Amino acid sequence: MLPERSIRHCRACGSPAAYIVPADDSRPRAVCSQCHTVHYENPLNVVGTVPFWQDQVLLCRRAIEPRYGLWTLPAGFMELGETTAQGAERETDEEAGAQIEMQGLFTVLSVPRVGQVHLFYLARMRDTSLNPGPETLEAKLFREDEIPWDEIAFRTVRDTLLHFFEDRKTGRFEVHTGDIL
Numbered sequence: 515m516l517p518e519r520s521i522r523h524c525r526a527c528g529s530p531a532a533y534i535v536p537a538d539d540s541r542p543r544a545v546c547s548q549c550h551t552v553h554y555e556n557p558l559n560v561v562g563t564v565p566f567w568q569d570q571v572l573l574c575r576r577a578i579e580p581r582y583g584l585w586t587l588p589a590g591f592m593e594l595g596e597t598t599a600q601g602a603e604r605e606t607d608e609e610a611g612a613q614i615e616m617q618g619l620f621t622v623l624s625v626p627r628v629g630q631v632h633l634f635y636l637a638r639m640r641d642t643s644l645n646p647g648p649e650t651l652e653a654k655l656f657r658e659d660e661i662p663w664d665e666i667a668f669r670t671v672r673d674t675l676l677h678f679f680e681d682r683k684t685g686r687f688e689v690h691t692g693d694i695l
Contacts, residue, residue, distance in 0.1 A: 526551045557629045560670075561601040562589020563637035564620055564678050565612050570655040571678065572639065574609050576667055577651045584667035587634060587674060588612070588653075602635045610653040611645025614638065620687065621674045625694045632670040636678075636687060669694050 521544035524531050529548035536543055536552055544553040564587055565572035573585040588609040592601040599616055606612055617636035624631050646653040656662075658679045666672045673692065681687045 521553050521555065524549060524551055525553060555629075557624075557626075557631050559592040559598065559601070560589055560630050560632040561592045561598050561605060561635075562587050562632070563602045563606045563614060563616070563635050564674060565606060565610065565614050565637045565639050566678070567639040567642055567655055569682075570657050571661075571675065572610055572612055572644075572653060572655055573661070574646065574649075574653045575651040576649070578649050581667035583651065584665050585662055585671075586667040587671050588650075589632070589634065589671075590649075598633050599635060602633070603637070606637060608647045609650050611643075611647065612637075612653070613640040613643065615640060618687070619689055621670070621677060621690045621692075623670045623673060623692050623694055625670065627695070632668075632674075634670075634674045 521531050523529065524546035527546060527549045529546050531544040531546050531553060533542040534545050535541060536545060572588070574588050575585055576582055588606040590605040590609070592598060596604065603614065603616055606614055614637035617638060619633065620636045621634045622631065642655065644653045661675060677690045
């Protein structure tokens with residue numbers, strides 16, 4: 515469930531803000547009581563990759579919460595000033611130290627209960643050398659039958675992996691979309 519509304523003060527002038535429905539809107543927004551600036555709260559983008567080497571995919575064991583110790587694809591929050599693909603490539607370098615060749619967008623999964631949209635790109639690994647960063651306990655390549663399915667950190671990662679292995683069998687990779695409710 516989304517956290518309680520969090521904007522209490524105006525980011526422009528510091529005055530108290532209250533949640534009201536502005537005249538030209540249909541949703542409650544944080545509105546400054548003095549300068550009347552409207553503050554919008556929008557979903558965060560989580561960007562990552564499905565790094566693959568031949569018939570294996572790269573997973574990272576998380577060294578941070580949430581879901582410490584569980585396996586995930588390299589991914590994280592998109593930063594201002596970068597494209598979704600740039601963010602996904604950066605996260606792959608930061609979390610796994612993998613050298614990759616970015617390919618196409620693969621999954622777009624909305625997670626409205628936490629206010630996020632997860633975007634994963636296919637990424638061919640240039641080699642198998644890895645240099646995991648501080649957010650990763652270990653990074654490892656897995657064949658489909660070796661994936662620790664019961665230890666996958668997030669449903670978006672699980673769904674993305676299932677799509678990857680299914681598409682790999684057909685030899686045709688498509689963009690997959692969905693909602694995690």
